[in-house]
Amino acid sequence: MATKASRSAARLMMAPAVVLLLGWMLVPLIMTLWFSFRKYLPLRGGDLGWTGFDNYVRFVSSSAFWPAVQTTLVIVLGVLVITVVFGIFLAMLLDQPMWGQGVVRILVIAPFFVMPTVSALVWKNMFMDPVNGLLAHLWRFLGAEPVSWLSDASLSSIIMIVSWQWLPFATLILLTAFQSLDSEQLEAAEMDGAPKPQRFIYIILPHLSRAITIVILIQTIFLLSIFAEIFVTTGGAFGTRTLTYLIFQRVLESQNVGLGSAGGVYAIILANIVAIFLMRIVGKNLDA
Amino acid sequence: MARAVKTQRKLINTAVAWAIGLVIFFPILWTILTSFKTEAQAIASPPIFLGFDWTLENYAIVQERSDYMRFLWNSVIIAGGSTLLGLIVAVPAAWSMAFVPSKRTKDILLWMLSTKMLPAVGVLYPIYLICIELGVLDNRVALVVILMLINLPIIVWMLYTYFREIPGEILEAARMDGATLKEELLYILTPMAIPGIASTMLLNFILAWNEAFWTLNLTAVDAAPLTAFIASYSSPEGLFFAKLSAASTMAIAPILILGWFSQKQLVRGLTFGAVK
Numbered sequence: 015m016a017t018k019a020s021r022s023a024a025r026l027m028m029a030p031a032v033v034l035l036l037g038w039m040l041v042p043l044i045m046t047l048w049f050s051f052r053k054y055l056p057l058r059g060g061d062l063g064w065t066g067f068d069n070y071v072r073f074v075s076s077s078a079f080w081p082a083v084q085t086t087l088v089i090v091l092g093v094l095v096i097t098v099v100f101g102i103f104l105a106m107l108l109d110q111p112m113w114g115q116g117v118v119r120i121l122v123i124a125p126f127f128v129m130p131t132v133s134a135l136v137w138k139n140m141f142m143d144p145v146n147g148l149l150a151h152l153w154r155f156l157g158a159e160p161v162s163w164l165s166d167a168s169l170s171s172i173i174m175i176v177s178w179q180w181l182p183f184a185t186l187i188l189l190t191a192f193q194s195l196d197s198e199q200l201e202a203a204e205m206d207g208a209p210k211p212q213r214f215i216y217i218i219l220p221h222l223s224r225a226i227t228i229v230i231l232i233q234t235i236f237l238l239s240i241f242a243e244i245f246v247t248t249g250g251a252f253g254t255r256t257l258t259y260l261i262f263q264r265v266l267e268s269q270n271v272g273l274g275s276a277g278g279v280y281a282i283i284l285a286n287i288v289a290i291f292l293m294r295i296v297g298k299n300l301d302a
Numbered sequence: 303m304a305r306a307v308k309t310q311r312k313l314i315n316t317a318v319a320w321a322i323g324l325v326i327f328f329p330i331l332w333t334i335l336t337s338f339k340t341e342a343q344a345i346a347s348p349p350i351f352l353g354f355d356w357t358l359e360n361y362a363i364v365q366e367r368s369d370y371m372r373f374l375w376n377s378v379i380i381a382g383g384s385t386l387l388g389l390i391v392a393v394p395a396a397w398s399m400a401f402v403p404s405k406r407t408k409d410i411l412l413w414m415l416s417t418k419m420l421p422a423v424g425v426l427y428p429i430y431l432i433c434i435e436l437g438v439l440d441n442r443v444a445l446v447v448i449l450m451l452i453n454l455p456i457i458v459w460m461l462y463t464y465f466r467e468i469p470g471e472i473l474e475a476a477r478m479d480g481a482t483l484k485e486e487l488l489y490i491l492t493p494m495a496i497p498g499i500a501s502t503m504l505l506n507f508i509l510a511w512n513e514a515f516w517t518l519n520l521t522a523v524d525a526a527p528l529t530a531f532i533a534s535y536s537s538p539e540g541l542f543f544a545k546l547s548a549a550s551t552m553a554i555a556p557i558l559i560l561g562w563f564s565q566k567q568l569v570r571g572l573t574f575g576a577v578k
Contacts, residue, residue: 123565
């Protein structure tokens with residue numbers, strides 16, 4: 015149908031977006047790759063030449079590396095489990111008939127719109143502060159000793175903050191999936207005498223599986239690179255240094271660009287492994 | 303009988319859902335409430351919920367001390383500028399992909415999505431260096447461009463999924479009736495595309511407003527938006543709860559309101575059309 019002229023016009027219309035993104039991807043990527051093979055200390059002599067894979071080896075063998083990987087995994091997995099499990103529950107609840115559904119939905123979604131620096135600061139000071147925080151008041155009220163959340167239970171506190179931010183996202187997407195559930199199928203199963211748990215496992219969960227996968231993949235990509243929440247609360251102390259934060263420290267705080275760039279390459283590879291799976295699902299959807 | 307059971311269930315659902323909704327919303331509510339207290343009341347033990355003397359002085363102090371308006375203005379320029387610029391680049395691209403698809407359209411779309419997966423920290427130094435070399439560190443224009451590039455894949459994708467829903471037959475019919483390309487664009491496509499473009503704009507504005515990696519790392523004073531304004535309260539002013547709350551409320555209020563309008567588009571935009 016499309017004529018030759020409209021084809022070339024189409025190409026021309028696409029060109030700016032493609033060229034810009036290509037530049038945005040390639041230029042920094044090539045620079046990062048280049049720096050990662052060099053000994054580059056901007057404040058201590060600048061570019062000191064070629065070092066081969068030295069930075070890659072040093073980044074992995076530094077004592078901070080494995081703890082950072084572990085921290086990253088704990089945060090990502092913790093947030094995923096909490097948001098998906100509670101997300102399913104909340105979506106199921108919000109899908110039921112009730113009064114004021116619209117308002118409840120707004121209440122539940124609101125945390126997603128709070129900027130990360132604000133939610134981190136509000137949680138850190140007004141809730142988790144061991145003296146004046148609301149949780150400290152609550153603990154004292156219950157007769158318990160207030161907890162210094164961000165130093166004694168730092169990792170769980172961060173998981174808690176980040177989960178609060180991402181629960182709306184999971185809920186919203188799962189709710190959308192719930193709403194496309196075929197209610198006749200459910201009713202038929204109910205008529206045939208399938209008990210509730212079985213209906214949930216055999217009808218609802220399979221229907222949600224795609225939405226759950228998408229929630230997991232998209233959140234993983236964002237969670238792997240959370241930054242502000244750690245920057246504002248602990249600054250990477252108390253065992254909360256993630257891979258992203260470690261690279262940030264290497265590059266901007268200790269100004270060891272070569273080493274940080276090697277870390278950056280690792281982070282890019284890690285993100286791409288997740289991305290491949292996400293792209294497959296999205297790609298399949300495009301054909302449909 | 304059945305009806306009574308139904309009403310009873312609805313009542314229970316309502317009660318549980320409202321309770322959970324309020325718990326989730328509570329930190330925001332508490333922040334807003336605290337922003338109207340005096341510092342002493344903000345840390346009073348036991349905490350005061352509503353029975354305090356409402357005051358606006360925190361807002362005045364925050365504005366005076368850290369010049370809220372300047373940060374707000376930077377946020378508006380950076381989020382608004384990057385959204386507009388992104389639309390200018392993305393509308394033609396999404397348009398051509400939706401109406402003149404080729405064999406490579408799908409590959410291009412997926413590739414665009416893949417650039418979004420690039421972890422920012424992986425390219426932090428190169429971008430930092432480029433900004434220094436070009437003399438645009440702590441510069442609003444630089445952030446406009448960078449946030450535009452970050453969100454461009456989402457803008458293209460969202461617009462593409464909206465445009466694809468416009469039926470091609472209408473265009474053919476218009477052509478049959480002798481509409482010129484210009485008329486086709488102006489009177490047929492544009493009105494049909496406006497809702498999609500509007501929701502894309504809204505979601506993108508929100509994403510750019512809340513972006514907190516590049517805005518924290520590439521700004522200092524001149525171009526710092528609200529994300530940085532709040533980060534500056536991390537210490538020691540953070541210990542003044544009422545002022546922190548006022549600053550926080552001012553930083554999130556605009557977007558909270560916009561966000562409520564965009565909840566439907568949120569799903570489509572953030573899942574790249576994979577969940578509708």
